[in-house]
Amino acid sequence: MPRVVVDVMLKPEILDPQGKAVHGALFRLGFEGVVDVRQGKRFELEVEGELTPDRLADVRRIAETLLSNPVIEDFAVRVEAEA
């Protein structure tokens, strides 16, 4: 069954308090080689049957309208190896 991965990240110009908190914790714990952390979401969608261009267009529409907020977030859709 084909798996499509949708990554949703805050746009670079949007402040990311979650990422900042993780970065602060890393720094306090002594991991000083990390300069910045951004946190986002990852969705794995199992698609039925073959991954036709129509299905992929559906997934793009899903990512744009349901999984992300296009005002503040960017998304990327990519197909992973068949499970």
Next chain:
Amino acid sequence: MPRVVVDVMLKPEILDPQGKAVHGALFRLGFEGVVDVRQGKRFELEVEGELTPDRLADVRRIAETLLSNPVIEDFAVRVEAEA
């Protein structure tokens, strides 16, 4: 500056209510080609200087201890193209 991506997903045997909610919404909205949805987290870490094996080992330790809960989550670390 090298960017390392850490993907954190619930283990397959752990129930994922967020993913189930998204899947239910997709179904109600008429996207019937999607059989399952799992939701997880994606972290982007900007690493200072060169990505030495030591630095990468640090990132793996960060992923294991801070970014994921190894009892219920799996993580994957991968290096992305230099920014």
